[in-house]
Amino acid sequence: MLTVDTLTVAYGAIPALHEASFTVGAGEVVALIGANGAGKSSLLKALMGLVAHRAGKLSLDEADLRGFSTRQRIARGFALSPEGRHVFPDLSVQENLDLGYLGRDAAEAMRRAEAMFALFPRLAERRRQLAGTMSGGEQQMLAIARAMMAGPRLLMLDEPTLGLAPIVVQQIGHFIDQVRKQGLSVIIAEQNAEMALGAADRAYVLENGHIVLAGTAADLLRDPAVKKAFLGL
Amino acid sequence: MTRVSSWPAGIWLSAGVAVAFLAAFLIDSPYVAGLLAYALVLGMFALGLGVTLGQMGYVTFGHAAFFGLGAYAAALVSTKFGLNFWLMAFLAPLPGAALGILVGFASARLGGAYFAIATLTTAEILRLIAANWIDLTRGPMGVLVTAPPLPWQTAFGWGQQQSYLFLLILVVTLLLVGLRNLQRSPLGRAWVAVREAPDLAESLGIPTVRARVSNIAISGGIAALAGALLVPKIFVVTPDLLGVSYSATGLLATIMGGKASLLGPLLGGFAFAVLPESLRFVDAARLAIFAVILLLVVRLMPGGIVSLLPGFRRNAPAPAFGQHKLPALLRPDLPAPGTDVLAVRGLQKSFSGLKATDDVSFTVRAGELVGLIGPNGAGKTTCFNLLSGFTRPDAGDVLCLGRSIVGLAPHQVASHGMVRSFQQAAICPTLTVYENALIATHRAAPEPFLSALLRLPACRRREDERRLRAEACLGAMDLLARADELASALPYGDQKLLAIAMALAAQPKILLLDEPAAGLNQVEATALAKVLGDLRRAGLTIVVVDHNLKMMMALCDRIVVLHHGAKIAEGTPETVRNDAAVVQAYFGVASPEAVAS
Numbered sequence: 001m002l003t004v005d006t007l008t009v010a011y012g013a014i015p016a017l018h019e020a021s022f023t024v025g026a027g028e029v030v031a032l033i034g035a036n037g038a039g040k041s042s043l044l045k046a047l048m049g050l051v052a053h054r055a056g057k058l059s060l061d062e063a064d065l066r067g068f069s070t071r072q073r074i075a076r077g078f079a080l081s082p083e084g085r086h087v088f089p090d091l092s093v094q095e096n097l098d099l100g101y102l103g104r105d106a107a108e109a110m111r112r113a114e115a116m117f118a119l120f121p122r123l124a125e126r127r128r129q130l131a132g133t134m135s136g137g138e139q140q141m142l143a144i145a146r147a148m149m150a151g152p153r154l155l156m157l158d159e160p161t162l163g164l165a166p167i168v169v170q171q172i173g174h175f176i177d178q179v180r181k182q183g184l185s186v187i188i189a190e191q192n193a194e195m196a197l198g199a200a201d202r203a204y205v206l207e208n209g210h211i212v213l214a215g216t217a218a219d220l221l222r223d224p225a226v227k228k229a230f231l232g233l
Numbered sequence: 234m235t236r237v238s239s240w241p242a243g244i245w246l247s248a249g250v251a252v253a254f255l256a257a258f259l260i261d262s263p264y265v266a267g268l269l270a271y272a273l274v275l276g277m278f279a280l281g282l283g284v285t286l287g288q289m290g291y292v293t294f295g296h297a298a299f300f301g302l303g304a305y306a307a308a309l310v311s312t313k314f315g316l317n318f319w320l321m322a323f324l325a326p327l328p329g330a331a332l333g334i335l336v337g338f339a340s341a342r343l344g345g346a347y348f349a350i351a352t353l354t355t356a357e358i359l360r361l362i363a364a365n366w367i368d369l370t371r372g373p374m375g376v377l378v379t380a381p382p383l384p385w386q387t388a389f390g391w392g393q394q395q396s397y398l399f400l401l402i403l404v405v406t407l408l409l410v411g412l413r414n415l416q417r418s419p420l421g422r423a424w425v426a427v428r429e430a431p432d433l434a435e436s437l438g439i440p441t442v443r444a445r446v447s448n449i450a451i452s453g454g455i456a457a458l459a460g461a462l463l464v465p466k467i468f469v470v471t472p473d474l475l476g477v478s479y480s481a482t483g484l485l486a487t488i489m490g491g492k493a494s495l496l497g498p499l500l501g502g503f504a505f506a507v508l509p510e511s512l513r514f515v516d517a518a519r520l521a522i523f524a525v526i527l528l529l530v531v532r533l534m535p536g537g538i539v540s541l542l543p544g545f546r547r548n549a550p551a552p553a554f555g556q557h558k559l560p561a562l563l564r565p566d567l568p569a570p571g572t573d574v575l576a577v578r579g580l581q582k583s584f585s586g587l588k589a590t591d592d593v594s595f596t597v598r599a600g601e602l603v604g605l606i607g608p609n610g611a612g613k614t615t616c617f618n619l620l621s622g623f624t625r626p627d628a629g630d631v632l633c634l635g636r637s638i639v640g641l642a643p644h645q646v647a648s649h650g651m652v653r654s655f656q657q658a659a660i661c662p663t664l665t666v667y668e669n670a671l672i673a674t675h676r677a678a679p680e681p682f683l684s685a686l687l688r689l690p691a692c693r694r695r696e697d698e699r700r701l702r703a704e705a706c707l708g709a710m711d712l713l714a715r716a717d718e719l720a721s722a723l724p725y726g727d728q729k730l731l732a733i734a735m736a737l738a739a740q741p742k743i744l745l746l747d748e749p750a751a752g753l754n755q756v757e758a759t760a761l762a763k764v765l766g767d768l769r770r771a772g773l774t775i776v777v778v779d780h781n782l783k784m785m786m787a788l789c790d791r792i793v794v795l796h797h798g799a800k801i802a803e804g805t806p807e808t809v810r811n812d813a814a815v816v817q818a819y820f821g822v823a824s825p826e827a828v829a830s
Contacts (some may be wrong), residue, residue, distance in 0.1 A: 036754070137608070191726070
């Protein structure tokens, strides 16, 4: 579904991502793992059009995305839950979710929000609460739910388990399973390699902006280099 | 990061002053001399306004309050009591600063729009008083002032205009030097910290209210001096000096010139004095054209005119590292291992009926590394907020190093020896990594105001101390190679490390870390755990909140588990791991072995 061909992203003179090529199939969960500064977030931001890529090609279902604004990309089925959550702290849970829906159909917005509340009952309890007053885990759920409000075909999760208790990490893993069953494609960028590889079908390992390893998640979990570099085993 | 070669500020300043003096000497047209004097006064006014707007990021809509107050104070006192006008002009900063303190205390804590509105109303009140207290001010007729000759006018036989110009150049020069000294002192850095991240500043032991009030007082004092020094040019002090038009001129000049630097407001003041005049040839449309120029400058050069100067850079480069012997990372007076340093007693806090902290008690001994874990929303961060003074408990007590810290401001808690980090890495985003670290040294080596203003030898010595401390703390977190990068450009995990480096620079006896390993992978977390372990072995007491169980289980001496605000377990990692309630609430369905192994 998504094809990324020799994508290069740079901030000024410093390259953050160097000729990265990879694919994501329909209904596939792909993990990106790598150390801090390896280029995972830059890659996701480039996919969303939040940073311009310097070279390379992005295509969704064979259509080149060059020149597409972030909004247009969202309309075509991309959605990102950003690293560090970035919920709107002074808006309520409901208002945060409403902002995630770009259409004009109020009934549809309501329907999607209800679906999110069903998925994350914790958010339903707090729909009138200001997002900034919620715990880190709840804010993370909200960020993911807000991304889901756009009705994406490709959901990108940047560090979805950042600062989450083990029990919530399991819930996020469960959530990814559920959306996969609905036919969504998912890209997870994660420090928690164990969780990401557990949830993913395939994975890419990034190092200093290069994709250095690729394979099925199960293979990578067994890979001695991965074990040493990310799992600390 | 490439280093742009830049002229040292001292050379720029000397060259500018030399040119100005020369110009003052050569000008014989009274019109040009008058214009130059007006430019210098406006520059001075903008320089003062820039202290608040640029350094601290507080927008002001009524800085003419200070400007006009200075003019009126000097004019009224000198005419009513027959005192020398010049002497009174140099005392004008006093009422300006006093008004600044008043407005500062009344509104600074609220910040942002409230401060802007407070200045606006203050200016309007003063203008109405000046216009209506006819007995004192002669109302719209204004106070007539004749300034006596300046000492050097009679001594050297210079013209009156020339002597006046010399005085203005001298004052602007001294102000530039003084403000630059302050900018490079803990006080100036405190202003920037208030602008960038006020909570972070408090947590590092910076008294932010005092920093805000001092900033507004200094800004007001300079504006008042500028107002007083305008009087000899205009002869009549009228309520216009307190009007919106002067407030707007000062604000726009500062923005147009470049609010982030000292030179910027000065240039902006010059532009505002000279441009409308030099556009005289287009006559009626000149103000409209000037407005268009202003819009273009703001749109095209957000950094202001000053950003066009060769060698201008917003962030100063860090010095070369590794040149000197670094100070010890930790303070020498850490409490003896084993003594109780932190005792939390029956702590309670509710938010709108929801119990965020419910009768929590625990004790931490010196040199211990205690973990605080629990599900998201269990109240761990609230607990940290209660300990560090950001939130006041409803009931209960916190004894820190033998003293109750309930009711203390966060900066007082930090000064008392307990420093916390934030869950969402709190850093100053527009500053470099090194500048961030330097801000954090504020508490460890404080600087008296006069010593900072004059940059006395003792101040330079302490500044060296602060630089080395910043270097040591960045080194401990392995961030020296990124010292010149903007903090906002760091990957998330490195921002967290920077936050820890900053907390260390504040020289804590007890360090509270809120999710330091979030955003780090297991290998990076292990490296962090090693640093924390080393600090603990060196005698630092640490309390950590984190979800990285592998790290926590290996690192902590003891773990306290919170759930729904209450403590549900406490003990060694081994005990906690096998506690049924903890497994149920925190680890979830997976066996704890699977989670923690």
